[in-house]
Amino acid sequence: MEFFQYMPLTEARDLIARSLTGIAAASETVDLENALGRVAAEDRIAGESLPSFSRSTVDGFAVRSADTFGASEAVPALFSIAGEVAMGEQATIQLLAGQAVTIPTGGMLPAGADAVIMLEYTEQPDADTLLAARTVAPGENVVSQGEDIQTGSVILEQGQRIGPQHIGALAACGCSRIVVCKPIEVAVISSGDELVAIDQSPGIGQIRDVNSYALGAMLTQLGCVVRRWGIVKDSYEAFYDILTKALTTCQLLVISGGSSVGARDYTVKAIAALGAPGVLMHGIAVKPGRPTVFGMIGAVPVFGLPGHPVAAMVVCQQLVKPVVRLLARQKQPFAGFSVPARLSRNVASAPGRDDFITVRLRKQGGEFVAEPILGKSGLISIMAQADGVMHIPADKSGLYDGEIVEVLLLKGQE
Amino acid sequence: MEFFQYMPLTEARDLIARSLTGIAAASETVDLENALGRVAAEDRIAGESLPSFSRSTVDGFAVRSADTFGASEAVPALFSIAGEVAMGEQATIQLLAGQAVTIPTGGMLPAGADAVIMLEYTEQPDADTLLAARTVAPGENVVSQGEDIQTGSVILEQGQRIGPQHIGALAACGCSRIVVCKPIEVAVISSGDELVAIDQSPGIGQIRDVNSYALGAMLTQLGCVVRRWGIVKDSYEAFYDILTKALTTCQLLVISGGSSVGARDYTVKAIAALGAPGVLMHGIAVKPGRPTVFGMIGAVPVFGLPGHPVAAMVVCQQLVKPVVRLLARQKQPFAGFSVPARLSRNVASAPGRDDFITVRLRKQGGEFVAEPILGKSGLISIMAQADGVMHIPADKSGLYDGEIVEVLLLKGQE
Numbered sequence: 001m002e003f004f005q006y007m008p009l010t011e012a013r014d015l016i017a018r019s020l021t022g023i024a025a026a027s028e029t030v031d032l033e034n035a036l037g038r039v040a041a042e043d044r045i046a047g048e049s050l051p052s053f054s055r056s057t058v059d060g061f062a063v064r065s066a067d068t069f070g071a072s073e074a075v076p077a078l079f080s081i082a083g084e085v086a087m088g089e090q091a092t093i094q095l096l097a098g099q100a101v102t103i104p105t106g107g108m109l110p111a112g113a114d115a116v117i118m119l120e121y122t123e124q125p126d127a128d129t130l131l132a133a134r135t136v137a138p139g140e141n142v143v144s145q146g147e148d149i150q151t152g153s154v155i156l157e158q159g160q161r162i163g164p165q166h167i168g169a170l171a172a173c174g175c176s177r178i179v180v181c182k183p184i185e186v187a188v189i190s191s192g193d194e195l196v197a198i199d200q201s202p203g204i205g206q207i208r209d210v211n212s213y214a215l216g217a218m219l220t221q222l223g224c225v226v227r228r229w230g231i232v233k234d235s236y237e238a239f240y241d242i243l244t245k246a247l248t249t250c251q252l253l254v255i256s257g258g259s260s261v262g263a264r265d266y267t268v269k270a271i272a273a274l275g276a277p278g279v280l281m282h283g284i285a286v287k288p289g290r291p292t293v294f295g296m297i298g299a300v301p302v303f304g305l306p307g308h309p310v311a312a313m314v315v316c317q318q319l320v321k322p323v324v325r326l327l328a329r330q331k332q333p334f335a336g337f338s339v340p341a342r343l344s345r346n347v348a349s350a351p352g353r354d355d356f357i358t359v360r361l362r363k364q365g366g367e368f369v370a371e372p373i374l375g376k377s378g379l380i381s382i383m384a385q386a387d388g389v390m391h392i393p394a395d396k397s398g399l400y401d402g403e404i405v406e407v408l409l410l411k412g413q414e
Numbered sequence: 415m416e417f418f419q420y421m422p423l424t425e426a427r428d429l430i431a432r433s434l435t436g437i438a439a440a441s442e443t444v445d446l447e448n449a450l451g452r453v454a455a456e457d458r459i460a461g462e463s464l465p466s467f468s469r470s471t472v473d474g475f476a477v478r479s480a481d482t483f484g485a486s487e488a489v490p491a492l493f494s495i496a497g498e499v500a501m502g503e504q505a506t507i508q509l510l511a512g513q514a515v516t517i518p519t520g521g522m523l524p525a526g527a528d529a530v531i532m533l534e535y536t537e538q539p540d541a542d543t544l545l546a547a548r549t550v551a552p553g554e555n556v557v558s559q560g561e562d563i564q565t566g567s568v569i570l571e572q573g574q575r576i577g578p579q580h581i582g583a584l585a586a587c588g589c590s591r592i593v594v595c596k597p598i599e600v601a602v603i604s605s606g607d608e609l610v611a612i613d614q615s616p617g618i619g620q621i622r623d624v625n626s627y628a629l630g631a632m633l634t635q636l637g638c639v640v641r642r643w644g645i646v647k648d649s650y651e652a653f654y655d656i657l658t659k660a661l662t663t664c665q666l667l668v669i670s671g672g673s674s675v676g677a678r679d680y681t682v683k684a685i686a687a688l689g690a691p692g693v694l695m696h697g698i699a700v701k702p703g704r705p706t707v708f709g710m711i712g713a714v715p716v717f718g719l720p721g722h723p724v725a726a727m728v729v730c731q732q733l734v735k736p737v738v739r740l741l742a743r744q745k746q747p748f749a750g751f752s753v754p755a756r757l758s759r760n761v762a763s764a765p766g767r768d769d770f771i772t773v774r775l776r777k778q779g780g781e782f783v784a785e786p787i788l789g790k791s792g793l794i795s796i797m798a799q800a801d802g803v804m805h806i807p808a809d810k811s812g813l814y815d816g817e818i819v820e821v822l823l824l825k826g827q828e
Contacts, residue, residue, distance in 0.1 A: 411577025
């Protein structure tokens, strides 16, 4: 099999992880309201316990739970209403046996009380008297001081991409400034004599530059600052010039096209000329994506991706996005978000290479079904229809209708 | 059951959809490179067919497929090499029987050729002679003119959130400017005498303002421009004033807290006072989230969300995010991205209300497992740990260990 001459995917991943050892994104401090989607650059430790006082989780009456013993609708427990806790204020009342205190959701539990009975289970025959139709257990409808978050506990882990739920937890703990990774600046370059800018009408034999937009979008989605350097013609000098310029600012360099086995392959030469260690991989046993190049120019990882848009997207998802996660020191950098799905038909594959197939996803009977999108390689229409990409590992010669596959999603989900 | 007095979730959804009939986000035109994550405001139609010329999908030799008839490794087909197609240039050669032309991936198929044989299956005993060890079918390794995208076909549907794959397809078709929905401006207001700003140290009885950050993040994630109006004290005048100001610019108003059944409920009064039709729903049969208020002040939808952070997030996910999608005229506005998962334990629920339970997700045996996060309502730590929220419909009295549930994800996935 011709694929055996190329580097296996697992080996490529190891090589990439090894090459990036000790290289990491810089960090910066941002306001909490700008931290969404960023990656935590360090563990964030709670500086205080939450809640800072015992408080009610319902609207009702603070009581001693023991006083509700045996209460029911038929035989309600009787309380005298000793006052009211105002929202946001210290509870100054000292609750005595047989007393109840009106308390709002979030109100501070008065001393002497150990539970709150919900408004719904009470009646007030007069302003001073309360009938409770249910028992409450000690601690019921109360969050005790320190029960939620302990001082010293980790509220945000280094490497975590910050979602709305983390924003909420950080706000609660008073973390108004967060140390996050600086966005990776990625230089994206398209190469090929056949390429024209997207606002131009391609002449005979020419096509528009798809990859710098599609790849740029994939990396923007991951929080990168993408700078598109435009289209470079297939010549060594042109490559060398543009790479030299891009290297002055970027932390990751992505070239698409120009990496096919062929006479005009100047990417490899230019990478090699620009700095050690240079090209580390030339070709991977992955379909689509075989002509992929990976190297390092000093501390800057460089990819040469295939010119085929689908192949470029697959390799971006499998290898380039992981580099961004590695630089941000994220856990499991090679594992993007994937969903298990049942395959809708047999799919053949050659053993000895990892295959990736674009699929549509639909739900059926409580599971995802993955429908491979068939068609010739390089079709734009295949890319446009794809919800994600499924993987056939190198040790398989195909997958059967009904097997469970993992589908890596192509777009961010809402 | 006390929940029967509140509006069922399905009815609340209908009410919201009905209330927003005829109200939509404005549109604007953006450059393709800024279109990621935006929602298409109109169908985009291909103005030309793709590819504009028949081209090779591999590096190899353009041939007449009939000339490879019977070719094998043992008995290769013999061709004379008649020239080379240069990348990005018009193929000027007219291929004759028995001739082959060198062609790169993406190169234009010369007249007379109908297939391309891959470089790998050929040998060149000398510069003018080619031996092909395989047959090729007509059209093999060729994308014919117009085969990918037809003039007049829809390449982007109105209501579609634009992902990298759409960006790629639009670039290919020369769509450098895209008509998208303007971001919805959302005013987020936190209310409650107990609230202090997140950079302040709460006094006894006070807590920090969590919701305006967590809700703001959820809506930012959906592409909204969120403006936090800060904390408003529980008084009718304070509410009226801040709502009046916020209404001058926002298209959606979200108030958290201040909607609990209680003495200080001024949200409802202020909404009613500010414009017709005013409050349309006060309380939903949803746990958590019962004290939710929905209304319309003229064309501006207004929500009063519960003060509990988890409840506020659940209702934001179930009702507020759908309003954003409705305004952008997205398909299936009430269905966010959810994944099927197997429940890891029995969960009880009261029939007659829709329950939402925060869960952690993990993968096991080719499927997602949803582990309900147990704990008292209102705990920040529950929110921080949650990967998503699962739904127990109103007609169920709980779900069993092993059942399949749908989990709506809380954070955007990479």
